[in-house]
Amino acid sequence: MRSIRRGDSGPAVAEIRSILVGLDLLDSPSDAFDDAMDTAVRAFQQSRGIGVDGLVGDETWGALDAARWRLGARTLYHSVPAALVGEDVRALQERLLEMGYDTGRADSIYGGRTARAVAQFQREVGLTPDGSCGPNTMKALRRLGRKVVGGRPQWLREAEAFRQAGTNLMGKTIVIDAGHGGGDDLGVVVPEGPLRWTEADLVFDLAARLEGRLAAAGMRVHLTRGPHPARPMTGAERATLANSLGADLLISLHVDGHENEAAHGVATYHYGTGNGLSSTVGERLANLVQREIVVRTGMRDCRIHAKTWELLRLTQMPAVRVDLGYLTSPTDRDRLVNPLFRDQIVEAILAAVQRMYYPVEIDVPTGSIDVRQLRVALSSPRSA
Numbered sequence: 001m002r003s004i005r006r007g008d009s010g011p012a013v014a015e016i017r018s019i020l021v022g023l024d025l026l027d028s029p030s031d032a033f034d035d036a037m038d039t040a041v042r043a044f045q046q047s048r049g050i051g052v053d054g055l056v057g058d059e060t061w062g063a064l065d066a067a068r069w070r071l072g073a074r075t076l077y078h079s080v081p082a083a084l085v086g087e088d089v090r091a092l093q094e095r096l097l098e099m100g101y102d103t104g105r106a107d108s109i110y111g112g113r114t115a116r117a118v119a120q121f122q123r124e125v126g127l128t129p130d131g132s133c134g135p136n137t138m139k140a141l142r143r144l145g146r147k148v149v150g151g152r153p154q155w156l157r158e159a160e161a162f163r164q165a166g167t168n169l170m171g172k173t174i175v176i177d178a179g180h181g182g183g184d185d186l187g188v189v190v191p192e193g194p195l196r197w198t199e200a201d202l203v204f205d206l207a208a209r210l211e212g213r214l215a216a217a218g219m220r221v222h223l224t225r226g227p228h229p230a231r232p233m234t235g236a237e238r239a240t241l242a243n244s245l246g247a248d249l250l251i252s253l254h255v256d257g258h259e260n261e262a263a264h265g266v267a268t269y270h271y272g273t274g275n276g277l278s279s280t281v282g283e284r285l286a287n288l289v290q291r292e293i294v295v296r297t298g299m300r301d302c303r304i305h306a307k308t309w310e311l312l313r314l315t316q317m318p319a320v321r322v323d324l325g326y327l328t329s330p331t332d333r334d335r336l337v338n339p340l341f342r343d344q345i346v347e348a349i350l351a352a353v354q355r356m357y358y359p360v361e362i363d364v365p366t367g368s369i370d371v372r373q374l375r376v377a378l379s380s381p382r383s384a
């Protein structure tokens with residue numbers, strides 16, 4: 001559909017406004033796309049990890065449409081082929097996960113696994129196990145309140161699957177996602193004299209360097225995009241690609257930007273809701289990537305954070321996104337545009353990936369792996 005933007009008016013604008021009002025991002029319903037609505041759309045995009053442009057196109061509309069559903073407002077069931085999607089599904093999945101039911105990742109999609117988890121819950125509380133969540137199931141969930149909380153079983157399963165995959169990098173599949181690219185989605189753009197630095201180009205260069213190093217270490221490496229893709233890709237499309245490749249890990253590369261040029265430093269993001277539901281393997285990868293980069297480059301440590309962004313939520317493997325400094329910061333920019341510095345970042349990420357596959361008991365101090373020795377270390381038998 002054509003993007004709806006500031007200055008537009010009509011029934012579609014009125015519908016979007018009513019969703020934003022329901023989300024407490026706007027005060028008054030109306031059918032005009034005014035400045036207040038522009039601010040609200042940007043705030044919503046920011047909260048969902050969608051490119052912040054104030055335009056309501058397909059991706060933003062999909063997220064708004066999903067956001068309007070509150071748990072209990074409609075009956076949820078496993079619909080084939082078009083699954084029900086929404087915030088209410090995610091709330092239900094998180095509730096079931098807390099209680100120890102296996103819904104898979106809380107991805108907001110009411111698929112077969114969620115329906116089976118609901119049926120198991122229904123059976124255990126004495127309801128007809130039809131796998132759909134209507135008034136009676138909601139009543140049972142409310143009655144249990146927050147009393148029943150399990151031990152993060154989904155993440156224990158994820159950690160166990162990762163452990164069973166073994167400690168060798170050889171033959172593991174890793175997806176490197178260079179953010180943005182395609183059409184006019186260049187990410188952060190900073191003109192400098194006759195030059196123009198773009199996030200899309202810099203992260204692609206980093207992805208290509210990383211691809212070479214990881215492949216040399218024996219991994220199967222896939223990039224989500226080429227240097228100049230024909231059109232922009234959504235987070236969901238990137239996640240689908242990684243899932244279809246059966247990837248063991250995904251690392252997404254971005255650089256940040258801010259209107260205040262003093263903002264600088266590196267931050268890494270993993271899947272998590274902020275209320276205790278977090279991918280433990282993803283969190284470990286985020287920690288390793290963040291620490292290796294900070295220790296090896298001296299960039300400012302903006303720490304790791306849990307986010308529910310599409311790319312992190314919809315991927316079925318441990319996935320992280322790292323924002324490698326601020327292109328708008330003169331300090332970070334000077335370093336990022338230097339290919340030798342980019343190689344340092346690549347070494348740091350390579351060391352983090354290697355450490356993911358070291359058994360915890362023989363892990364090594366941050367900054368200490370000499371990645372030139374990687375292949376040798378990998379081909380020697382694992383110590384007992």
Ligand SMILES: [Zn+2]
Pocket residue numbers: 179180187188199254255256
């Ligand atoms: Zn970006």
